[in-house]
């Protein structure tokens with residue numbers, strides 16, 4: 001539950017300002033106010049001591065579960081109370097540590113809480129296996145004896161659902177012991193990719209010779225100079241080509257561990273195991289892939305616009321990231337952006353806006369950069385704290401998008417925290433990006449409606465279309481490849497570099513269509529994508545973005561009521577049912593079709609504007 005908040009990091013922003021202020025020089029009103037979590041360090045230390053005392057008591061509860069319904073209630077209450085205190089301390093220490101990573105004392109506090117969190121988890125490790133042996137009949141008896149227990153039913157049901165996939169104690173121990181061995185392929189990939197690969201020297205935009213790296217590659221591909229892009233692209237893949245067999249072997253081994261564990265735990269396949277862990281039906285995945293395939297013609301059209309704007313005879317894979325619209329010259333100060341954020345988000349109604357105003361006024365946001373501050377942006381907090389936001393403000397439109405994105409997360413947290421009991425206040429990672437991306441979509445529409453500047457509109461439209469391309473299309477392409485990898489391994493078919501290259505090249509050709517020249521290097525793209533070492537994770541980027549696209553236009557047309565109910569639901573129901581509350585059934589294709597309608601409309605709009613600009 002903690003990691004999720006860390007993962008919510010939004011758009012990374014660059015740290016290019018030459019001279020940064022020290023934390024102490026940043027005005028108070030631009031810093032978050034963490035005294036809302038603990039008044040002072042003593043309060044924090046008191047909680048840490050309390051948690052340590054509680055951990056000692058927890059062991060005594062082991063085995064009491066079979067005594068009575070009262071005993072079960074006591075265990076649940078103790079568990080959530082200790083967890084709640086620990087999460088609060090964790091969130092506090094992690095924010096302290098992020099505000100200035102040069103501060104050794106705060107780093108120390110954070111690692112102390114990290115260790116404590118692991119101890120709490122270990123202290124309660126007996127609970128789930130014990131609950132499973134208690135059995136459903138006894139549980140039903142407990143529910144009828146004590147109605148307060150019914151308030152935990154959904155939580156308990158989720159644990160009970162694991163029953164068919166839990167093995168004997170001895171087998172579980174064996175699997176747990178092997179878990180770091182299962183992680184070996186990913187570790188090998190990481191070391192090879194980040195430490196051992198040596199990339200060639202290429203020429204940058206200024207004519208300088210620079211050593212290619214992962215970070216620099218992304219920047220060079222955005223260059224307006226085609227030779228620079230091309231050389232970076234070819235240079236990078238030349239290196240990957242040298243190690244293609246090693247990359248293929250480590251990826252195949254990783255996929256094999258998923259299939260092995262799925263079979264061992266009685267799942268029909270690895271995808272059912274991965275999605276089942278988060279209660280997501282496999283049909284959500286299948287529907288996504290099927291529907292995106294139906295609408296590939298729109299991606300092909302978007303590539304054609306690129307071709308036209310960049311005035312190219314043919315679009316190559318290295319032409320996909322260079323900007324095609326002019327960056328707005330206007331400065332977006334934080335003061336002014338707050339106003340735009342409030343105006344655009346007013347579609348959510350007065351109650352929502354009042355909380356956003358409080359976020360600004362009561363210093364829930366750490367706005368500007370300082371030396372040692374963590375880069376990027378995120379939303380963090382928990383049940384007993386405000387939903388804080390970390391930013392690295394840059395006075396540009398991208399920063400405004402990041403502000404409303406993170407505000408989406410924070411409002412989701414705030415509304416769930418204020419409408420659910422603690423144990424249902426946390427929402428699933430599957431729905432997390434919906435609230436943030438919906439806000440970005442609302443802002444997009446607002447900016448389009450409130451400007452007559454065609455250059456500016458073209459930029460905003462392309463910002464959306466490019467995001468859609470990179471999130472809905474590209475991540476679904478990855479999801480399709482990931483599915484194929486697992487099927488291939490399950491059937492006992494080989495996963496050599498040749499197989500992987502061929503499949504990836506086919507898929508890439510299929511996705512981008514006839515509008516693109518398929519450079520042979522792109523066949524190797526799979527080898528450098530760390531996400532293939534996750535476990536059926538990337539599809540959520542695509543489903544989240546598409547749902548947000550569909551929801552934003554629904555909110556603008558029909559009002560925010562059902563959407564606000566979704567924001568208030570936390571984890572009180574299964575993720576799929578929570579989203580249904582907002583009016584989107586993710587097991588059906590309709591929300592995807594709705595999202596493609598928005599994509600197509602904005603594509604038309606961009607084409608019209610470009611025509612007008614030519615005249």
Ligand SMILES: [Zn+2]
Nearest residue numbers: 008009010436
């Ligand atoms: Zn986010």
